[in-house]
Amino acid sequence: MKRKNIFHFKSGLFLLLLILVGCVKDLDPLPTDKVLVDQLLNKQPAIAGFASNCYQQLNNSFSGQSSGLLLDAYTDDGFRAGTVSDWQNGMLTPVNNLFANSIWTACWTGIRKCNIALIYLPQSKVDTILIGPTDLKRYVDEVKLIRAWYHFTLIKNFGPLPFIDQPFETDYTGWATLTRPTYDGISNRIAKECDEVIASGVLPMKWANATDFYRVNLGVAYALKSEVLLYNASLLNNPAADQAKWQKAADAAQACITALGATYSLTPMASYGNLFTQDVTVANSEVILRSNFNDAAVMNNNNGVDLKALGSATQSANCGTVPTQELVDCFEMTNGALPVSSYTSNDHSTVSFNSTYNENAGSDPYAGRDLRLQSSVVFNKSTYGKYKGQLATGPDLLIYTYLGKTGTGFNINPSSQLINDVRQSSTGYYSKKYRSASYWGSTTGGTNSNKIYFRLAEFYLNQAEALCELNNLDGAIAALNVIRVRAGQPGLANVPGFVKTQDFVRQRIRNERRVELCFEDHRFYDQRRWKILSSTNGPISGMKITSSNGTDMGIFSYQRIAISTTRNASDDKYLVLPIPDAEARRLPGIGQLPAWK
């Protein structure tokens, strides 16, 4: 072959390659119809969005937690008429798992969002005029805190699970290698996250602008840490009663109270009721964090007092989860005595009273009680405020719950699903927290119902509990009395029958917690971590009230009646929730709890 020809041949080949290389470039353009993450990093709404998206999976409503029932319906505080839930039926199984989506899926989705945010927030290319370095640091701390909170929600329901700090790639295959840590290990890990946020200190203790009030603040870091360490020290997760854990819990509660003291304070009793009817944008001295979602419709229309017969537009389709007699019995007399000294029958229909309390015909068992009863429970002949449009000068609505009262009367048949039955309470009580007479039908509200995630009162109770377990009874009583004094109740040392024993103090701290935090999603977990499920989650009762002449003017007679309903979720199996079956099998290293196998 001639040299010239070789040259031609080579240049031909070269030309061919050149065309090919040119064509390779044709494969490079990315689709114009998709938004890619790189295109978001210089956009303010997207960077802010990375952080605010993390809030999306928080349980911000009252109905999201567990198949539309308030969580209290699964405790001895509440009862919901009509269909018996799978939970109470004892039908809960890993397969038939009503907590699968609301808690398991939601939290993991939230954790993924957090981990994605933590990757992209530091890559922000947004002009610092719009999002400055401090803003970015705040976003990062917010996200870290929410991520820790999701983890805590998971472990307090499903037992210890590993801390996940990055979004898994979709081709990750090491699912079998994930194993359960100890509860102590994961709790300390979550606490460490809180510590880091506290140490960083860029989050304000309270946000300055009302529009930011929904965002987690530094107070949440203290609050979350206190909760996490309290749960870690509790009997369920601390069977050996390791005092060091209680010490950490006590320290965290103290740190919380100290740190928050300058910014937050307990609401005076006069405005205690306002805690539960305020919007997220309202500054409240006691509330550390509130949901940004106004769920007044669910609380009043599907879980409320039926005010239709009283002239309001609010016709509740269901009274929803109503307080039990057992909860009402926890509200002390004004002298500090508990009204009931013991239940004398298995179904709680007969009881022995303390001397200052009676349920005789013509008496008023709800008079002379802890002021918080009025704020938390709607009982017979209790005032319920005014509905929207009612004359301001007129009297407040009085709610009667006696048998036969139109609208708000008594439902004698708790298993009935008829709408006229489920609108009426089967216990003689309605729940009041987050409800308001001024809610006006389904169209225009009147009063807000934004769920409280954290409020200051809890941490005094956390401190009291931890100190009590450390046998520092004086410290425990002092912390407890902060709450009691606000409610107008005498100090613990002054209550009838006071004995300064750990057991007495512990019982009264637990009672105080049940009263103060009722219907705020605490009792469900307290029953578990104290391992009192088997002794407390049994029979429940209501108060059947009859009027002598069938009107509001009659003489009322009181009869405790057992509520005939299945209450099977009380053995130790129910202390920790099962992981959804399919998930447990996909995660052999995590696995199902032995009790649920």
Next chain:
Amino acid sequence: MKKLLKRYILLLCCIFLGTLYAQAQQRISGKVTDNNGAILSGVVITQNGNPISAETDQKGNFTISVNKLPASLSFVFPGYNKSHSNHVKAQNNAVIVMEKTVYLPVAYGEQSKHSVTASTYTISGEELVATRATSLLIALQGKLPGLRVIETDGEPGRESFDSHVRGYNSPNSNGTIFYVDGVERYITGVDLNEVESVTILKDAAATSIYGMRGSAGVIIITTKKGLVGKTKINVTIDHTLASPTRLPHTVSAYDYARMFNQRRANDTLYADVQGSAPVISGPTGFYSDAELQHYQIGDSTQFYPNRNMISEFLNDYMKVDRVNVTLQGGNKLMRYFTSLGFTSQGSIFANEDFPKYSYDAASFTKRFNFRTNLEVSLNPNLEAWLNVGGYIQNINAPFIGAGLGWNDMINKLYQTPNNAFNNLTPTGEVLINRSKMTNSPLQSIYGMMNRTGYQLETITRLSNTFGFRQKLDKLIPGLSATGQFAFDINSSNMQLRSRTYQTWEVVTLKARSGADSLGYAAVPGSTNSSLRDAQNTSFYYMYDMRAMLNYNRDFGKHSVTGLLLAEKYMQQSQSLLPSNYLNLASRFTYAYDNRYFVEANASYQGNEQFAKGKRFGLFPSLSLGWVLSEEKFLHNSKNISFLKLRASAGQSGNTVYDYSTANQYLFLSSWNASGNEVKVGNPNISWETSTKYNVGIEAAFFKSLTFQADIFYNKNTDIVVNGIAIIPTGFMGLTTGQLPPANLGDNTNKGFEVAVGYNKKINNDLTVNVSGNMSYSHNKRGFMAEFANDSTFAYRYRQQGYAINQFWGYKTAGLFNTQEEINAWPNQSALGGKPIPGDIKYVDLNRDGIIDQKDQAPLGDGSAPDISFGFNTQVNYKGFDLNLFFNGSALRTVNLNGFGRWSNQDNFTEHMKNAWTPDKVGTGVPIVYPRLGVNSTNNITSDYWIKDGSYLRLRITLIGYNLPQKLSKFLNASSIRFYANGLNLFVWDKLPTDDFDPEAHAGNTVYPVLKAYNFGVSVKF
């Protein structure tokens, strides 16, 4: 182009080595002919591979001087290979017979039959034309071993097909790709008269050069090209009458009313048992005895009609008229092939025009198609070609409804019972069929077909190819370069002219005195409107450009060829983003002495649908061939004229991505403006890989028998799994539906194909040609990242370990005859309701006392046949020829649907008269159907409805007659042929009813499979 290629390859490949014994400086003379006795001029004769010694003259004679005897002579002539008659005794008047080389299309070229080492099969266009089918894929059904074609829609002009080579290699989208004249194209535009040959490429050796696109196999269609010689003109005229192979046998009005009452009684009982609200009962819910009597006697057909809806609205025959003219000819400078065709198809639907609104809703399809393939020799070293083909097609039809087509019309027609009120009131208004029906009470087939306006779709398609080939022998002997550019466009414009019409109904007129009577009243709210105009358009285009270097040279007994190809293919449809493929492919072949063959193929291909770095893949293959019949021990065998063994191994791919919005750019995560993940991408997503092994044998015995067989094993890996079920929602934080697809699965696919042919010329008048083929393939899914059901399920996996397309449903144990049987049977109300007598008994496979989805089991053999076969007989006797072609399939199950399954429609078939009734029990009367009823659990998928779908079909029946030569010459034609043929005349199957064709897709409520009688004449000039 093919022609040219042929010439170059042949020049180098086909060497005749004759050994002649002669004295020194002796002269040897003789004559060279081909095996038909035609003289060959220009045959190059060389001695010992020396430069040209001699050439045959115009009469095929040659004379050559040789140094000494014996001497070795080579006879080389393009298009011919070595003759076996190498013992030439005579020094003078030696007769050398050369055999024409058979060339087979392969990827990006062609190879001689000897040298093909891949698994392919080629069928001539002539054999396909014999079917007189209106579309190429119908003609291919059963003809190519390894190819399975299912017609998914038979609507004229809109036929669609599902085709698979060697069954399934992927549970995902994995369609066989079609190449027309070397370019990937839609084949809807190809007319049968234009087809030279169709080749199926099956194994890796044949398809790896197509890279990530080849795993489903490739069909190559080659159109006819020009010829050097006198222009040949071929005119064919066909007239076809087509009608559905089968139609449902619906019951008479009286039977309908009677069975309706039976069904309603059952439904009432069923509702009672469920404790749910009763279905309509009482006098309005049932046909009264008086009404039944009217239907039976037929004394008041105005209000109690007894019609035959199907025969009223379907024509007995659909007419198809076709004319085709082809011209083929050319000279050394230019060669051409031109085809012009016109097809006019009617419809099986009998609709009429509507002069009042002066529009024509008549159903017809008209198509004009053309193709011109032109080759020009610009100089001895440069050739160019320009191939243009396309068609314009009009499809007119009534406007059935927005987004609705004939399939919906058929569905509604079948649902309308024969007691439906008449089409029109005496005053000519459309009467709706308000009867006791529950599902579709307000419809008028007449109105839908004739009063709704019309739609006219115009489809235009053009495919163009321009290319050139430059010989580069001066540079490197045997080298040539080819450049080609092809582009196709396809557009469709649908004009919709729709209107609404006023409907009337039969009402009871209350009499002031005496009896009430029946009369007509307009339905409130319905009005007559004028035509509304709307339009739908669609557009598609693609281009393909390539540069190719070919090398082809012999070195003594060594033959070497090489191919280097660079190609870019782009397609774009509607608003979709374009999709590009880049292919750098090569082929290298080496042959020794025409006996041993080695071939290596490789494609390095890329597609933008995968992430950078994952975009390009290498798809290699290696194949070997050994022609035993060229070995000395078989060289002179009288029994075995040809015997070749071949083996191949290699890889090809499947991009899965089916060019739709949802499936584009799966590697990218997309986000919304506020930073939420919208769709999670998988940066590692890639093609599926198919590793294929194939062993084949080709043989010819006794000069009349041919045999070809292949065994294959495909191991498919990286199978794309959607919604990976083994990934936990926990930790990942994504639900199954949000997970991106990933290459996790695998499966195997194995099988074989056999093709046998027997061709015997018994005497000058009689020729017999018998051939048959059979294919078997069976796939099995391996790992599919499937999440196992828990141990309470009868079967823990629904994919892994089972074939793609496996049916899942319930096993049955007959029907319940009494309530006692129901009480004793496990509870099956989880399936939808409590059974009543006459309902199907389902089997509690997991023995937990409850029949639910945990009891589902694999049922039947799947919808795709494992075995398909074809059998062809052709007899030519004098001027007559007879052709019978059968095809069929086995190891196939049909999931009965529509009328085959259950009377959810408001109509009954004769078959349903054998439904369960209490009085039939125990009497020996056959009960082949559950009790009638709309409400029941009988309709769910179970082995009651999954039936053996094996069938045998007489696909083609053809009788032809060629006028004697003398007569046709007298008429100035070279041949005149008359023929009559039938398509799909008979089918034998095992289905329980003959209400629909065994090949009907999804039961029977689709455009029916047609049988056709065709009469035609073909004249050649």
